[in-house]
Amino acid sequence: MNTTQCYHCGNDCDTTTIVFDKKSFCCNGCKTVYEIFSENELTCYYDLQQNPGAVPKEIKGKYDFLDNETIIEKLLEFNDGDTQIINLYIPHIHCSSCIWVLENLHKLHKSITTSQVNFPKKTVRITYKSSQISLKEIVLLISSIGYEPYISLEDYEVGKKQVDRSLLYKLGIAGFSFGNVMFLSFPEYFEVSEFWLEQYKHIFRWMMFAFSLPVVLYAGSDYFISAYKGLRSKILNIDIPIALGISVLFIRSTIEIIFDLGTGFFDSLTGLVFFLLLGKFFQQRTYNYLSFERDYKSYFPIAVTRITSKGKEESTQIYNVEKGDRLLIRNQELIPVDGILINGDAQIDYSFVTGEAEPVAKKSGDKLFAGGKQLSGIIEMEVLKSVEQSYLTQLWSNDVFKKDKSSSFKTITDTISKNFTIAVLSIAFIATAFWLFIDNSKALNVFTAVLIIACPCAIALAAPFTLGNMLRIFGKKKFYLKNATVIEQLAETDAIVFDKTGTLTTHKENTINYFGSKLNHIEKSILKSSLRSSNHPLSRNLYHFFESEETITITNFQEHIGKGLEANHQETLVKIGSSSFVKNACEPGNLDTSVHISFNNQYKGKFVFKNAYRQGVSKVFKELNEYNLSVVSGDNEGEKVYLEKYLPQKTKLLFNQKPADKLNYVAQLQKENHKVIMIGDGLNDAGALAQSNVGIALSENINVFSPACDGILDASQFNQIGSFIKASKKAVQIIKYCFLLSLLYNIVGLYFAVTGQLQPVIAAILMPLSSISIVIFTTIATNLVGKKLK
Structure with missing residues (x-):
């Protein structure tokens, strides 16, 4: 007896067949889901997979507990007034059509902003407007289309998938x-x-x-x-x-x-x-x-400023932050933990989390969420939860704000294995056809032996194990990359662009001299308090210059990127920055690195910095002499003579570069078919870091987090940049050697297989042995490369 299959779920329509739009459905639930997709122009869902859906279950009253605000607060990943984010575990996710429909939930309800599926973990991360749709309505919506989430009420958290022992x-x-x-x-x-x-x-x-x-x-x-x-x-x-x-x-x-x-x-x-x-x-x-997740708790260089019980400020690694600690968050700093705002005017940019750049105003007593960036001056907060390193890792890789540089990058495995299956099938069929005419009793043996002996597992293993182990080794050396693809991209680059201030120079050894009218005690306090809010290397250095001065409350703080900052204390306006910003005029002939100041638009003087270059700058440039080298700086040409003396002659030097100029310069190099590495401090270089093929942010224990970069390098490892790039090239060479070993193995194996001398059971034993040998080779080879890194 012929049975009709349901158009939505694929089950047999046994006794009841509901026909709608010339399609058969097993129940009203499946028919309703089809109607929902049809009304919202989502019927492409069925083009991606035949019968991809599940039968929607009756869930009336099942999720009434989501009316409880206390439970909702425990479930939410992010909640800031109008915008909420929930991460739900969806057991039924199984194919491309599931991913497609769950990432198009905004078409089913306009109040859903974005939805991102993590296919391996079977989760969907939904960002929505809580004033227009509730969490309960979202759960009911996705349940009605056959994707009911699993939510555990036992511990008030999103249910986690059991360990897969299949x-x-x-x-x-x-x-x-x-x-x-x-x-x-x-x-x-x-x-x-x-x-x-x-x-x-x-x-x-x-x-x-x-x-x-x-x-x-x-x-x-x-x-x-x-x-x-x-x-x-x-x-x-x-x-x-x-x-x-x-x-x-x-x-x-x-x-x-x-x-x-x-x-x-x-x-x-x-x-x-x-x-x-x-x-x-x-x-x-x-x-x-191998543990491909790098141990950020041990090695992540990002730090945060903690206020001690005595009121002193200390820099500490973020994993040392505990509940109840008081943190100081400066302008452009990332909030590393959930907490309560205590002091200051907060303007928080949550675009790293939600994708929306509109700043959110917060007042004392409001809750602040990890991942927000402070945009207006300095704030103090009390920590509610200790830092979760995994959250920072997730934030760093968040697709909401990063440009996927790897989408157009073809990996070495993709390139080499493109026609592998075609070649293997061709050899198998040709050899089988030959033996059918010569000795048909051997034909099947030859066919199966070829398919088994030429198994591409060894090729598939080479890159993941090699690059994964290199990620781990780089992490131990305080060089953190987002993913394994960055290593391959690093190996292919031929141009390197360095920022100067904070990258080639270090603020820890700078000398500062003041030239101008004498500053009184109040003016020094205003200066220190204004500088306290900024994260620019020169600001941080000058802030420590006034270490003995008291801090006072400032208002209307504004930092103009690439220019300077201004703030108010009562009736006093202070401006700190470049000559053009403070005096509205450039100083002709003055090539010093200097910071100018004025009070109530009355010019007072300038602080002149004698730059201290990092140890090994000249060595690094000599090691990278084969690259197209450039130095871009927002400063004037005061350091040009020094740089020309110690850097290779072909190094291109560009000064007075605004952030947009740096970005445009990187883009111009790419138009000339260069693969560019941009190395900066993550402050004024965010655009250039994002534009480059590989962006590396140098970190010197200041809490400036740059998701635009592809890697974070501890400043103490600056002189190892050349070694890291060479190690990346050697990693790619190791992969190629693995492919060569696999090719030799396949040639020998195929000879015996094609000639009918290889029994399938022997081939089945030899195949995993080849994979194991590849893994052992890559592990030993990458560890040897790692030992050469100091």
Whole structure:
């Protein structure tokens, strides 16, 4: 009897078939979901996957607990008045159409701003306007279309997925079946004719068939699913040859025992799947051992200013911040923890979190959330939660504000393995066709042996293990990269642009001299208090120059990027910055690095800085002499003579560069087909860091967080920049050596496979051994490279 499949969920329409829009549905729930998608022009959902949906369940009253504000507050990741963010675990996420519809929730309700799916974790992060739609309404909405979230009420937090042990179960079943099939195959191996042929031959063969069924249908199911998805998407992925080999072995073996043509290849089949899964298990364990998540708690250089019980300010690593601590947040600083605003006028930019750049005003007593950036002067806050390093990692990689530089970057694995599957399938079919004419008894053996021996697992493992281990090694050396792709991009660069102030120079060793009218005690306090709010290296240096002065309350603080700052204390207006900003005129012939000051538009004088360059600046530039080198600075040409003396002659020097000029210069280099590294301090360089192919922010224990960059380098490791770039190039070389080893292995293996001399079970054993050898080689090679980094 023919049954009709539901257009939405794919289930059989047994007794009830609802026809709508010339399509069949198994229930009113599925029909309603289709109507919702149709009304909102989301029917492309069905183009991405056939029958992708689930049957919506009756959930009336199930989520009434989401009317409780106390529970909602515990569940939310972010809550700032009108904007809220929730991260929900959706067990039903399983395919591309699920991702597509969940990332288009804004089309179902205009109050949903954005929704981002994390497919491996099966979560969706939803940003929405809480004044227009509630969390309960959102949960009911996504439940009504078949994506009901799992929310645990036991501990008032979003439910987390249990540890996935499916690979371990599959490995156990495959190993158990392989052992039993090998045992049942012994009579064939030893040719025990009388006992075997007369009584138990058929029983043993059908028992081998029975043991092979769970191996093919369960243990090896992932390979079939991956191959099917690849074919449906018209992509020849690396699992297609494996799935084809398993299918051919099973079908051929089943035909042989049905028609009593032989014992089949069940031992080779179960052995193949077992050793494939064993290799995958080894890979998973090795990944965990390498720990690709860098240990930010131990090495992250970002610090924060903590106010002690005696009122003194101290710089401390953020992981030392505890509940109840009092923090000082300056202009342009990131708020690292959730807390309560105590003092100051807060204008918080939450664009790092929500994607919306509109500043949010906060007053004393209001809650502040981690990830916001203070835009107006200085504030003090009390910590409610200790810092979560994982949150900063998430913020750094947040797709809301970063430009995906890797989208157009083709990795080495993509490049080399592009035609691998086509080549393997071609060899398999040509060799099989040849043996069908020469000796058809060997044709199947040759076909399966080729598919097994040429398994691309070794190629697939080379890059992840090499680059993952390099990420870990770089992290130990205080160089933190966002992801493994940055290493490959770093290796391909041919131009480097350095910022000067705060990058080539260090504020810790600068000398400062004052030239101008004498400053009284009040003026010094106003200066110190105004500088206290700024994070510019010159501001921080000058702030410490007035260390003995008292701080007082300032108002109307404004910092003009690339120019200077201004603030008020009662009736006094202070301006601090460049000559053009303070005096509205440039000083002709003066090439010193200086900071000018005025009170109530009456010019007082200037502080002249004698720049102290970092140790090893000349050494770094000599090591990088083969690159197109540039130094861009917002300062005047006062340091030009020094730089020309100590830097390579071909180094291009640009002064009086505004932030936009730096960005445009990087863009111009890229138009000339250069791959650019931008190295800056993350303050006035954010645009250039984002524009470059690889942006590296130098950190000197100030709490300036730059998600625009691709890497953060501790200032103490500045003289190792050349070594890090060389190590990146060597990492890519290691990957190429792995590909070469894999190619040699495949050539030797294919020779025996094509000539019919290789048994599938031997190939199934050799294949994971090749993968393991690649992993061992990459681990040893990258560790040797790491040891050369000081």
